[in-house]
Amino acid sequence: MSIVVSNVTKTYGKQKALHAVSFEIKTGEILGFLGPNGAGKSTMMKIITTYLPQTEGTVEVCGFDLAESPLEVRKRVGYLPEHNPLYLEMYVREYLEFVAGLTQSPKSRVDEMIALTGLTPEKTKKIGQLSKGYRQRVGIAQALLHDPEVLILDEPTSGLDPNQLVGIRDLIKSIGKTKTIMLSTHIMQEVEALCDRVIIINKGEIQTDNTIASLKSLGNRSKIKVTFEEVREYKPLHTIEGVHEVSDLGGGAFLLTCDAEKQINKRIFDFAVKHDLTIIEITKQEVSMENVFQSLTKS
Numbered sequence: 001m002s003i004v005v006s007n008v009t010k011t012y013g014k015q016k017a018l019h020a021v022s023f024e025i026k027t028g029e030i031l032g033f034l035g036p037n038g039a040g041k042s043t044m045m046k047i048i049t050t051y052l053p054q055t056e057g058t059v060e061v062c063g064f065d066l067a068e069s070p071l072e073v074r075k076r077v078g079y080l081p082e083h084n085p086l087y088l089e090m091y092v093r094e095y096l097e098f099v100a101g102l103t104q105s106p107k108s109r110v111d112e113m114i115a116l117t118g119l120t121p122e123k124t125k126k127i128g129q130l131s132k133g134y135r136q137r138v139g140i141a142q143a144l145l146h147d148p149e150v151l152i153l154d155e156p157t158s159g160l161d162p163n164q165l166v167g168i169r170d171l172i173k174s175i176g177k178t179k180t181i182m183l184s185t186h187i188m189q190e191v192e193a194l195c196d197r198v199i200i201i202n203k204g205e206i207q208t209d210n211t212i213a214s215l216k217s218l219g220n221r222s223k224i225k226v227t228f229e230e231v232r233e234y235k236p237l238h239t240i241e242g243v244h245e246v247s248d249l250g251g252g253a254f255l256l257t258c259d260a261e262k263q264i265n266k267r268i269f270d271f272a273v274k275h276d277l278t279i280i281e282i283t284k285q286e287v288s289m290e291n292v293f294q295s296l297t298k299s
């Protein structure tokens, strides 16, 4: 395990930003930390990177406890903070050399990271002259200089245009081949594009911790509302192949959660014929990954 978070609570004055949060990140994983604004994503990341102490609970990074060995943790963690604070007056190379000095990284790492993050054509510019996409590359290069095992990226693609977005996603993917990455976002598609697993957080609490594949299978369900003319009769709708859940809405109406496949309508009609029932209305709604996210984070 690269990161083990156990029962972490964080309060700012009276406000609780995290409530007894627990999760683990396996070595080599790219984990998406997904949630709406104010969910507690940045707070959790500041704690893991030792910038903010937790109020309760424990965190281990690469086997080191945060409270006991913060320096060991810092050696092993690279961090791109949310608003990527950079010295705009400094030149790209000058800034990275400065950070290399602070983190006692070999000077040779500067050129290596410039090449790795695609900054070679921009390396002689001032940071203030760079586009947002290239500034993010500088932030990622900075986070990688001391060759950490774990990379914490707080909303690395927010505010980028579509081309910059693709560039930064490709970079994160390639870095993810050799590092453990935790990245936060409020965009579901980002998680689908980059991550192996997703943790959805809302109001300081974890709503789901799942692989993308199983979340997608939830997203492949659809909801069908079917209304029969006959109100009182018992209807074993759950026996229809592909129907997973049945809720009785009253008045002859039922909401079915089923596999999103074409034959499902035919099976419902066949069921009606077999049981001598009349369908007076049938409507369908697809459940997308977006719907899954919304239903897990709505207040």
Ligand code: ADP
Pocket (backbone or CB within 6 Å): 012, 015, 016, 017, 035, 036, 037, 038, 039, 040, 041, 042, 043, 044
């Ligand atoms: P996210 O990154 O998911 O948008 P944050 O971790 O920034 O969420 O914030 C979680 C909650 O904690 C929010 O309600 C926010 O207003 C509050 N919060 C964050 N930082 C502070 C702070 N320094 N002082 C007081 N409240 C804060």
Ligand code: MG
Pocket (backbone or CB within 6 Å): 041, 042, 043, 082, 154
């Ligand atoms: Mg944030």
